[in-house]
Every structure is written in C-alpha cells, then in structure tokens.
Amino acid sequence: MHPLRKRRLILILVMVSGIAVATGFALVAFNQNLMFFFTPSDVKAGKAPSNRLFRMGGMVVDGSVKKSDTSTEVWFDITDNEKTVTVKYNGILPDLFREGQGIITKGKLNEKGEFIAEEVLAKHDENYMPPEVAATMKKKKPAYIKE
Amino acid sequence: MEAFLKFIDMGGYAGYVWSSYGLALLVFGLSIILPLKEKRQLEKRIRRIIQNEKSVSK
Amino acid sequence: MIMRFIYQLGSPPYFYALSGRLLPWLSGLCFILFAAGLYGGLVLAPADYQQGDSFRIIYIHVPAAWMSLFVYMIMAFSGAMALIWRIKIAEIILINSAHIGAVFTFLALVTGSIWGKPMWGTWWVWDARLTSELLLLFLYLGIIALYSAIDDKRKAARAVAILALVGVVNIPIIHYSVEWWSTLHQGPTVTKFDKPSIDTRMLIPLLLMAFAYKFLYAIVVLLRARNDLLWRERRSQWVATLFSKEGA
Structure with missing residues (x-):
C-alpha cells in the first residue's frame, strides 16, 4: 500500500478505536442510569431508591391477579423467580398484560413494602408463533385477563 | 366478503397495522419519486449548458 | 483483481453505464420480493399467540431497523475508502446513502412506536435500545446537514466521512x-x-421483506448517485457524449 494511504488508514483506525474506548468508559460510568428497571431481588435487597419513582420489572405470578369489583384497581405479585413484590395499580393495563407475562412497572414503595404503580408496561419476549404451537408447547395457554 | 373484512380488521388492530404499512408505502414512494423528478430537471439543465457551450465555440 | 474492479467502478462513466443497466433488473426483483413478502406476511403467516394480528407490524419495523444499521455500516465503510483512497464513487455512495438511511431509521422508530402502544402500553420509553436508535437518526440528519453546509463538495465529503466513522461506535451499542x-x-x-x-411461516416473509428492503436501498442509492454524478461531471466529455448520443 502507498505510504500516504497507509498513514491515513492507521490514523482512521486510531481515531475510531480511541472513540470506541472513550464511549466504553462513559457507558460503564453511566451503567446504573442506563438500567431501565430493577428486579424484585434488587428491591428486596434495598438497592432501589426509597422515596423516588423507579421502575421494577419481573413476571406476573400465576394466580396472583386480583381485581376490584368496584373500580379499576388491581393487585398482583411480580417475581424474578427469587423474590416477589406485591404491586397495586389503578388504571388501564396493556393488551399483553396477563399472568406469567413479563412486565415493567413504574412507581414507589410504600411503608409496607408494597409497590404503588403509576404505570404498567408489558414486556413481550422474542418468541413469535401461532396459538396452536404455543398450546402444544405449553399445554396450557396463559390465562388472558379480561378487562 | 366476510373474509376480506376480517382481513382488513386485523383482529382489532387495523389502525396500528395499516398505519404502519401506509407510512412505509408513503416514505418509500417518495424516496423513489423524488430522485426521478430531480433527474428530469438535471437533464434539462445540462442540455442547456451543453447548448450554450456549443453556441459559444461556434 | 478485486482492486482493479473497484478502481474501474470508481470511474464515473463506467459506474454510470453499469448502474443504468442494473436498475431495471433490481427494480423487477425488488417488486417481486415485496409482493411475495407482503402476501406471506399479511395473508399466509398465522396470527401470533400473544400479540394477535398486531405482530404483522414486524414486517415493516424489523427490516427497517436492520437496514438502519446496515446502511450506516456501508456509509462508514465508504467513508474509510473515501478518506484513504480518495475514490470519488465512495464519496458519492456515502452521501447518497444518508437520506434513505434516515428514512429507514425514521420508519423503524415510528412503526416501533405504533407497535409499542397496544403491546407495551406506551408510545415511547427512554430505554437503551430506543434511545440509541434515536441517536442514530440524529447522526443521519447531522451527516446530511454537515454535507449541505460546506460548499466545496470534496471537502464536505471528507468532513462527512469523519463524522460517519465517529458515529460507528453507536452501531454495536444499538x-x-x-x-x-x-x-x-x-x-x-x-x-x-x-x-x-x-x-x-412467520420467518420466511420476514426474510423476504429484508431482501426487498436491501434491493430498495440499492435502487434509491443508485438513482441518487447517478444524479449526483451527472451534475458533478456536467462539463466532462463523457456527459457531453452521453447527451449527444441520446440525440438531444
């Protein structure tokens, strides 16, 4: 390769790797802030902020969803298969909300250690299949929560 | 007819699904049409330049 | 051998003639792929067990998101070629990919938002994936703005190539x-x-659509690159010959 071109190539490689390293350091430094949510284990271990809003993510425990007869209030437990936190929410749930589904909820802990949610988002998994296949894979389809 | 209506309805998600497909059609259509239009204008301008140069050299 | 081909491709009249012959074939294939992908995705693919028919947005959203990264990688690669070898065609591919790249990124963001509303329960969240993809849109727009801000187009192309290479760190992050x-x-x-x-049955239409998008990208880049080339070289002999042959 022509020496001038070689010098340009080396210059570009040095520049891109330098920026990559700098970005890497910045990302490591901000890692905590880039975490979109905490797990129930984090919350039970006291890692989540205590008097400010934060997000918690986990699976809705089968059979834990209780709806109020008179209002849109709903209680359910979410788990990361280690610890479980009870969530109280008043509002409209997304279409994908159902038992066994991964969700992310934003809110605050109250003094009893319950999570008072302002927002509930459903996190869908990366699997796509028709209902028949899902039924044979799981035997039992996850129960759909009727609004 | 019923099958067609069912297809259009998209299991109740018609608004979400069709607006996505419609937006794609719109932006892709523009991405093709705009360069084609530009080409026609460019050709006109370049022809004029070539004509001018010819008349100057004569 | 490969280098010779690249250098030959770097010759504007050769590139113009070759791309002109390729375009009808690309358009035909692109049309067939879109037709097959859309039919497979909208009609043949079954509804999803959790998301129902709303999952069909995948056929617009996912290929657009893939292309937003793919086009950027091509731009960064062309940028490196333009900086090292000063190949004019590499500059032209770089800058003429920016618009369609921005279009793919925009489409991925908007259709993601349309999909997120019924499924997640929100139009937008500031999570790492969505935020880094939004940053990519700003990179594309920044490249377009920078290029149009500098009058000397050879200098502009060099500045844009550097910006494209700097932004490449965002790609693995996304x-x-x-x-x-x-x-x-x-x-x-x-x-x-x-x-x-x-x-x-859901995957095959997705792959067909991904190929259709790739062809669409090739078509748009070639159309734009040919215009760009024609205008840059308007005073050259080959353009004059081209127009006299057409019998203007």
Whole structure:
C-alpha cells in the first residue's frame, strides 16, 4: 500500500478505536442510569431508591391477579423467580398484560413494602408463533385477563 | 366478503397495522419519486449548458 | 483483481453505464420480493399467540431497523475508502446513502412506536435500545446537514466521512443494548444462535421483506448517485457524449 494511504488508514483506525474506548468508559460510568428497571431481588435487597419513582420489572405470578369489583384497581405479585413484590395499580393495563407475562412497572414503595404503580408496561419476549404451537408447547395457554 | 373484512380488521388492530404499512408505502414512494423528478430537471439543465457551450465555440 | 474492479467502478462513466443497466433488473426483483413478502406476511403467516394480528407490524419495523444499521455500516465503510483512497464513487455512495438511511431509521422508530402502544402500553420509553436508535437518526440528519453546509463538495465529503466513522461506535451499542442493559425492548429473535424462536411461516416473509428492503436501498442509492454524478461531471466529455448520443 502507498505510504500516504497507509498513514491515513492507521490514523482512521486510531481515531475510531480511541472513540470506541472513550464511549466504553462513559457507558460503564453511566451503567446504573442506563438500567431501565430493577428486579424484585434488587428491591428486596434495598438497592432501589426509597422515596423516588423507579421502575421494577419481573413476571406476573400465576394466580396472583386480583381485581376490584368496584373500580379499576388491581393487585398482583411480580417475581424474578427469587423474590416477589406485591404491586397495586389503578388504571388501564396493556393488551399483553396477563399472568406469567413479563412486565415493567413504574412507581414507589410504600411503608409496607408494597409497590404503588403509576404505570404498567408489558414486556413481550422474542418468541413469535401461532396459538396452536404455543398450546402444544405449553399445554396450557396463559390465562388472558379480561378487562 | 366476510373474509376480506376480517382481513382488513386485523383482529382489532387495523389502525396500528395499516398505519404502519401506509407510512412505509408513503416514505418509500417518495424516496423513489423524488430522485426521478430531480433527474428530469438535471437533464434539462445540462442540455442547456451543453447548448450554450456549443453556441459559444461556434 | 478485486482492486482493479473497484478502481474501474470508481470511474464515473463506467459506474454510470453499469448502474443504468442494473436498475431495471433490481427494480423487477425488488417488486417481486415485496409482493411475495407482503402476501406471506399479511395473508399466509398465522396470527401470533400473544400479540394477535398486531405482530404483522414486524414486517415493516424489523427490516427497517436492520437496514438502519446496515446502511450506516456501508456509509462508514465508504467513508474509510473515501478518506484513504480518495475514490470519488465512495464519496458519492456515502452521501447518497444518508437520506434513505434516515428514512429507514425514521420508519423503524415510528412503526416501533405504533407497535409499542397496544403491546407495551406506551408510545415511547427512554430505554437503551430506543434511545440509541434515536441517536442514530440524529447522526443521519447531522451527516446530511454537515454535507449541505460546506460548499466545496470534496471537502464536505471528507468532513462527512469523519463524522460517519465517529458515529460507528453507536452501531454495536444499538445492537447489543438489549443484552447489556435491562430494556423494555425484547432481545433478538432471528440472529440469536440457540433455538429458532419464530415460526417458519412467520420467518420466511420476514426474510423476504429484508431482501426487498436491501434491493430498495440499492435502487434509491443508485438513482441518487447517478444524479449526483451527472451534475458533478456536467462539463466532462463523457456527459457531453452521453447527451449527444441520446440525440438531444
């Protein structure tokens, strides 16, 4: 390769790797802030902020969803298969909300250690299949929560 | 007819699904049409330049 | 041999003639791929067990998101070629990819938002995947703005090539964001290595659409590059010959 071109190539490689390293350091430094949510284990271990809003993510425990007869209030437990936190929410749930589904909820802990949610988002998994296949894979389809 | 209506309805998600497909059609259509239009204008301008140069050299 | 081909491709009249002959074929294939992908995706693919028919947005959203990264990689690669070898065609590919790249990124963001509303329950969240993809849109727009701000187009191309190379660090961040951080966006479906996690009848239209998008990209870039080339070389002999042959 022509020496001038070689010098340009080396210059570009040095520049891109330098920026990559700098970005890497910045990302490591901000890692905590880039975490979109905490797990129930984090919350039970006291890692989540205590008097400010934060997000918690986990699976809705089968059979834990209780709806109020008179209002849109709903209680359910979410788990990361280690610890479980009870969530109280008043509002409209997304279409994908159902038992066994991964969700992310934003809110605050109250003094009893319950999570008072302002927002509930459903996190869908990366699997796509028709209902028949899902039924044979799981035997039992996850129960759909009727609004 | 019923099958067609069912297809259009998209299991109740018609608004979400069709607006996505419609937006794609719109932006892709523009991405093709705009360069084609530009080409026609460019050709006109370049022809004029070539004509001018010819008349100057004569 | 390959280098010779690249240098030959770097010759504007050769590139113009070759791309002109390729375009009808590309357009035909692109049309067939879109027709097959749309029919497979909208009609043949079954509804998803959880998301119902709303999952069909995948056929617009996912290829657009893939292309937003793919086009950027092509731009960064062309940028490096333009800086090292000063190949004019590399500059032209670089700058003429920016618009269609921005279009793909915009489409991925908007259709993702349309999909997120019924499924996640929100139009937008500031998680790592969505935020880094938004940053990519700004990179594309920044490249377009920078190029149009500098009058000397050779200098502008060099500045843009440097910006494109700097921005390349964002690409692995977008791709791995769903694994490095906990995000609302789910992990990869097609590119993961263990078991396939999408039904074949759903996967085939997705791949067809991905190829259709690639052809669309090639068509748009060639159309724009040919215009650009024609105007840059308007005073050259080959353009004059081209127009006299057409019998203007």
